[in-house]
Amino acid sequence: MTQVTARLYKQGDKVWRDFKAELITRYENAAILDISESEAFSKIEKQEFNNLIVVSKKAIVEKRAVAGADNRDMPSVALISSIKAVNKRGEANRKKYAAKVAEAASKSKTLTEVAKRVGKSRPFIQAVAKEFQIKLPSRNNGREEIASR
Structure with a gap:
């Protein structure tokens, strides 16, 4: 396994x-270490x-070793910053x-009409309407919208 410093x-x-x-097993707040060497x-x-021996994770110096066996479960700083930028x-x-x-929305009768006038997709229109509390038309291509949406 992985050698760590306690x-x-x-x-x-x-x-x-x-x-x-040697790190044997990881738990939520502790780890089992092999002290034979x-x-x-x-x-x-x-x-x-x-x-x-069983040691608290706080007592282990190498935090990545007790966080996960590989680094795939820890998102990189670059990935996090790119997500924030997007x-x-x-x-x-x-x-x-x-x-x-x-x-x-004030000039149209259907949600599809609103999307065509703006030139964006219906989900985008719905996201904008939800975020800025814009009332959209209650009809969707001739069929009534479900009231729960």
Whole structure:
């Protein structure tokens, strides 16, 4: 498995600091470490602990090792920033079209007509209307909209 460094382990009145051990199992707030190769523990202590100890995740220095076996479950900083940039662009785009959607909604009888006048898709029109509380026509291509939508 992965070798990690533990800052602190306390058992009774004994304290071990800054020792290396193998990561065996991860839990929500703790991890099981194999101390059989660790030099910090004596042979007798290793036998007493059965070569395994349970340590708090806070006591482990390598946070990525206890967060997941691989880094795929942790999104990269670049990915997070690009998602935020896309969200901001989408927000700005919806603001830009809010006035057009409001004007088209007042002149149209159906949602499809509003979408054609604005030149955008129906889901986009609905998103803009929801965000800026614009009342859309209650008819959709000749059929009544379901009241719950």
